[in-house]
Amino acid sequence: MAQAAKPSGNTLLDEKRQWRTIYPQYINSNLTIERGRRLPKSKCVPDPRINEIADVMAVNSAKFDFVLCPEKCYCREVDKENPIARGFIKYRVKNESFKNKREVLIFVAQLIPKLKSRQNPKANSVDTSKPSASATTNPTTNAPSGGGGGGGGNKKKKGRR
Numbered sequence: 001m002a003q004a005a006k007p008s009g010n011t012l013l014d015e016k017r018q019w020r021t022i023y024p025q026y027i028n029s030n031l032t033i034e035r036g037r038r039l040p041k042s043k044c045v046p047d048p049r050i051n052e053i054a055d056v057m058a059v060n061s062a063k064f065d066f067v068l069c070p071e072k073c074y075c076r077e078v079d080k081e082n083p084i085a086r087g088f089i090k091y092r093v094k095n096e097s098f099k100n101k102r103e104v105l106i107f108v109a110q111l112i113p114k115l116k117s118r119q120n121p122k123a124n125s126v127d128t129s130k131p132s133a134s135a136t137t138n139p140t141t142n143a144p145s146g147g148g149g150g151g152g153g154n155k156k157k158k159g160r161r
Helices: 009-017 050-059 101-114
Strands: 020-022 064-073 086-093
Touching: 020 101, 050 064, 050 086, 050 101
Parallel strands: none
Antiparallel strands: 020 086, 064 086
16 A cells, blocks of 8 residues: 655754854954854955845845844854844755855855945944043043942941951
């Protein structure tokens, strides 16, 4: 007798295994390997954003299916509240033009500098050349204060025992 093919949990699991994850930290040239960078600095991009990775994936939609997840944060990220450092992309390669995830990361990192948002960044009107107040201009900042900063005054003091 022929057995009917039942949909098993393995097909769903196999479907999930085809989807990979890219965090912007994987291709950030300003990070160390310990902080999450996965490629050599020469192949990385300074401070990539999740939207730039999504733009590269959208342009190459014949090669990738992808889903943008902006609310999650990379586990090694120090500033978890920074909205620029948040998010990841789940992607699946449609054709077998890439052998592994590393080749996809290199491909994405090569295309991010070619984006129009990278070539023509918005002009910031903030002048960063202004000198800020520092310890050399204000000599009283390094002087010890007279308050002592010892805390509350209602504590019972230790006596001789």
